[in-house]
Amino acid sequence: MENPISSQPRLLVLAPSRRAVSETFVRANLQGLPFDVTAFFGDERPFNHPWRFAYGLAILLSKACTRLRWLRLASWPASVVTFGLIRLYRPQAVMVEFGFEAVRVMEACAWTGIPFVVHFRGSDASARDRLGLLKSRYRRLMSLAAGVIVKSQPMAQTLMALGARPDRLLISPSGANRALFKGSAPAIAPPVFLAVGRFVEKKGPLHTIRAFSLLETETQPREQRPQLWMVGEGPLVEEAKVLVQSLELQDRVHLLGLRRQEEVASLMREVRGFVQHSLVAPDGDSEGSPVAVMEAQLSGLPVVATRHAGIPEVVLEGESGFLVDEGDVAAMAVAIAKLIKDPALAARLGDCGRRRVLEGFTIDHHLRQVSGLVLKVIEESSS
Missing domain, CATH: 3.40.50.2000 (Glycogen Phosphorylase B;)
Known part of the structure; x- marks a missing residue:
């Protein structure tokens, strides 16, 4: 250098x-x-x-x-x-x-x-x-x-x-890195959703878990129930573990810790969609434009996220994903449920996101x- x-x-x-x-x-x-x-x-x-x-x-x-x-x-x-x-x-x-x-x-x-x-x-x-x-x-x-x-x-x-x-x-x-993030197939992926980010307030990991807990799963066979994989570490990890246990989600929400970029790219090829509940933290801290959201779209995944900071400039509502208001975990659960019920919809949204990132966000x-x-x-x- x-x-x-x-x-x-x-x-x-x-x-x-x-x-x-x-x-x-x-x-x-x-x-x-x-x-x-x-x-x-x-x-x-x-x-x-x-x-x-x-x-x-x-x-x-x-x-x-x-x-x-x-x-x-x-x-x-x-x-x-x-x-x-x-x-x-x-x-x-x-x-x-x-x-x-x-x-x-x-x-x-x-x-x-x-x-x-x-x-x-x-x-x-x-x-x-x-x-x-x-x-x-x-x-x-x-x-x-x-x-x-x-x-x-x-x-x-x-x-x-x-x-x-x-x-x-x-x-x-x-x-996002186009050499790494590619090849997702949400139409044939199981109903598994991925969240990637530090466990800090502005990333909203606890909100994501709460939204996931609102999904209706009683009528589904246990092996077909949706799962949430969460990648990352940070000060809220222990609180997240306690929340998962209190909501009795241990068999469906998995905290995977830190993973290398190559591992994250591989995980994105195994899931139905990407979720991130970004919001303004109590100290005012906000996102810029989360890279993981762009990586997910480049992979071909539909995104469920919030109307926060630069996210609406990347994720097109109803075209490449779904956006909800900050703190609205019920609306986030509804959006996730749409992708669970309709794999073809997940594929269409993911394809739009992939083309959008290729055109301007690599x-x-x-x-x-x-x-x-x-x-x-x-x-x-x-x-």
């Missing part, structure tokens, strides 16, 4: 972490962008690489200042180190993953005149401990950024209200859009 003789445009990428399982979209950017990429991560502090150690330590100091509500001071430690990184690697542009990371390093870009693009993902533009706390710093960020990438129309509206320029703002969901689409914006800001800065 650090190639001083490359003829490609040089891009410095700064991100909170490369290790988080949920940050597959960050890794996709690093691997797929057509640039000579040098990347630094805020949670890495290797002693054998002084600059990486310095950046990780600076981010740690910035976090401490933020917790103390010293918000202006919080921009200094990482900005000072980033200034050195810019001098050392001489990038033609900087891309920062997540708004909260961008406010930590934005002053370095202002000092050097290097254009930078900030990539918002979800909680950084919604949760109170991010958006609420950093609102004044985000206004400064919007005045400095040469480009802003968001996941959905609601996120775009939020940031434009803070000063983001519409002509520098790109709405681009992270996209990783390739996302990478082309992001690359185009970065090249645009590089060209404008050099002209």
